[in-house]
Amino acid sequence: MKISTKGHYGVQAMFDLAQHYGEGPISLKSVAERQGLSEHYLEQLIAVLRKAGLVRSVRGAQGGYILARQPDDIKVGDIIRVLEGPIAPVECVNEEDAEQCHKAESCITRSVWEKVRNSIEDVLDSISLADMCKDAEKAKMNKNYYMYYI
Amino acid sequence: MKISTKGHYGVQAMFDLAQHYGEGPISLKSVAERQGLSEHYLEQLIAVLRKAGLVRSVRGAQGGYILARQPDDIKVGDIIRVLEGPIAPVECVNEEDAEQCHKAESCITRSVWEKVRNSIEDVLDSISLADMCKDAEKAKMNKNYYMYYI
């Protein structure tokens, strides 16, 4: 019951781009450094995100990547679906794949996986990159607050 | 974002045992036939469930397996955790593993995975084998109801 590093790193990278939204193109090198990830590996992930239309790229020196939409219009679910494929704990509840178990109608275990899928989707589609940035701001302020009293 | 066939088949097998709870030991052969699974492969899964104390076995002819607790006392989450390991979409929110990311406190993406983990756990721990049996009964009655009118 895991997501791979693709989805994991992908969300980190997109969050990083959101935190620098409005500052022009952000180089992958800087993202990789801040997030502690392999730049070459990130390259492969961001290529997928670009082809899916979630980021735009600017080539050449001083180039980099920019979110294709505003941070509040990109949900974590969008990123995960692009990098990990459709959210479906087992194949037979994959909404994007018509080919399902022949006894799907009456399959009771199937309804369990549907509930799991729906709850995952609810969470992932309820959190935008803007939400994450807000949380990061809050965490930072809390830290300063506590530091004030030390 | 998938569970493997271990968890998938394991839940199917346990549900099958629940549906025959009270009928004495149920042979793996019959479970495998009803559920359309490889008996030899199921053997490996049920061995894990037995070692974890979720089923008891009876050896020899007319032997088989029996749920170790009543169907309403076994949750889908119990089965999944035994067969798939702890529920954690990424390793850094694994509750049973102390070794976590050094910046865990302030990691914003981490809190996303925590929310996902919690929602999965909520669903899986809210559904018992008895619940699934009740749903199966209902599905069966609905089918009969519709057949009556055809």
Added chain:
DNA sequence: TTTAATTCCTAGTAGTTTACTTGGTATTCT
């Protein structure tokens, strides 16, 4: 007491996936 049915155990295995690394080429700013 034999036989058949069953659980239990160990090992092998082909294929897939993961998480990268390597080694470039193309583009653009300075």
Added chain:
DNA sequence: AGAATACCAAGTAAACTACTAGGAATTAAA
């Protein structure tokens, strides 16, 4: 021109998946 970047293709070691194969131990029933 040179440096900084995006873009691209291929390779790879290790782990994992979903089984299969083959047999030993146990027990109810004939």
